[in-house]
């Protein structure tokens with residue numbers, strides 16, 4: 285059983301953040317949930333728990349970064365990217381500041397807590413802020429590598445979408461991840477599924493089942509939502525002629541939007557189906573019940589692939 | 599019956615604010631009524647722990663601490679009609695610390711806003727009882743709460759809007775002590791004072807614990823009496839686990855004209871279950887079987903003593 289994404293993140297922040305002297309970590313009374321507590325225990329003088337004050341926390345991080353610090357900001361992303369949005373835009377984005385926003389409990393992973401704690405709009409918000417690099421975690425190893433990169437290499441605004449959940453392992457120790465990169469996880473000529481986060485493993489499951497039916501599908505993990513690997517999107521949209529975008533996010537403003545923007549502006553015309561949240565809120569419930577109920581499943585990806593293929597040439 | 603007493607309310611030892619307040623204790627509740635409300639509270643605690651154990655999710659600590667506060671408001675002080683929950687002249691009750699929804703739902707069910715059987719479905723897919731209060735799902739809920747602090751400004755908005763149309767209606771807002779870390783709470787306080795919202799009654803569930811630990815460690819709020827007072831509030835103190843004392847404090851708040859009132863209710867997080875009391879571990883942990891048995895023995899044992 286792989287580690288949960290939050291455990292992988294907290295462990296990586298401890299492992300790479302503690303020895304990196306300019307890393308500072310902030311949290312807003314959720315360090316036990318975000319797992320920033322693991323860093324706090326080993327580097328208490330570089331950890332600031334600001335209490336329940338997200339607005340203050342994000343703006344504080346902006347200030348700290350101007351003094352040469354690399355500041356990791358932790359809380360539920362449903363608050364981080366909304367309450368923290370003004371400071372993210374007007375200070376961090378505009379000022380090109382070295383702040384890393386770690387979005388805990390993204391997607392539906394705040395499950396039982398309900399829609400006020402779910403986050404199906406964070407990518408739309410963060411993607412629209414200039415200068416931000418935006419990553420989405422799709423497994424434990426990637427979470428570790430990207431956290432390391434953000435702690436030790438990346439200078440500038442970044443948003444990293446995390447989860448409370450454990451996702452199936454996709455990558456091996458030798459895999460590397462860079463801004464603007466993507467991972468082609470399997471190749472097939474009939475359709476392409478662009479995916480992120482939890483939906484990458486669902487897309488792979490779907491590709492396996494479809495293969496048994498003789499349908500060959502390419503699966504791409506667009507873990508770097510910004511900058512986006514435009515070339516790979518164009519290449520497979522053109523070569524397969526049938527596109528599916530699969531994301532644990534509102535259909536508006538996330539991966540579906542990002543992919544379609546590239547396809548249309550680059551002239552890579554092909555039918556596009558979206559597996560995402562129609563423009564509505566979810567509800568309270570167990571994570572696995574919610575992902576089923578709202579169609580974040582391999583079956584939904586399979587159906588979308590078939591539909592996209594059936595629309596070819598029309 | 600009014601008995602003048604001098605009761606000294608001490609803040610819990612770990613709080614950074616340690617003062618003593620002398621207040622007049624009016625015995626405003628009929629003793630039988632008081633005993634009835636106390637027996638309700640005992641049952642509410644038992645039922646909430648039972649539900650949270652059965653669903654393995656939800657927030658026990660802050661639900662247990664707010665029990666008497668909500669009971670005093672809903673059973674004694676507020677005007678509303680459970681059969682006509684949208685009656686426009688009703689008092690508004692906003693649980694700004696929305697994570698204590700399990701206790702709120704238990705009370706709404708007792709008042710027949712919806713059937714008690716529904717409580718079993720709490721937090722499950724398909725239930726009308728969402729993890730945090732949602733007006734589009736549950737009768738008796740005025741506005742979504744959950745993101746801490748926002749409910750407080752919303753409640754003030756209700757008070758100011760109601761004052762235009764129903765000047766005798768009150769709005770009750772219930773805050774957590776950790777929740778008052780949020781800047782928006784103090785922005786709302788400035789507005790409440792500026793607009794002289796004397797129909798706006800705030801009750802602070804001052805249980806001295808937030809999520810990551812004790813409140814005075816996570817974010818020391820200092821002299822909260824002086825803070826609220828400086829923000830233009832009439833500040834009242836009470837024992838938040840004495841229903842009658844909460845009722846008296848509400849009466850005192852209503853008597854104050856021209857400014858908003860806040861009742862600082864001294865409470866214990868996890869009240870009634872010894873190992874949950876004052877322990878942030880039980881803010882939102884699932885209740886395991888062994889803890890459940892111990893909790894039930896304590897809560898039910900208490901019922902036998904009474």
Ligand SMILES: Cc1ncc(C[n+]2csc(CCOP(=O)(O)OP(=O)(O)O)c2C)c(N)n1
Pocket residue numbers: 312313314336338363659660661663695697744745746747773774775776777778803805807808809867881
């Ligand atoms: C804006 C916001 N930030 C963070 C949280 C997560 N959270 C839920 S409850 C809680 C602690 C609340 O402490 P307190 O207000 O003292 O409540 P109580 O002790 O009564 O449970 C936190 C940090 C939230 N719900 N909303």
Ligand SMILES: [Mg+2]
Pocket residue numbers: 774775776803804805806807808813867
């Ligand atoms: Mg508290």
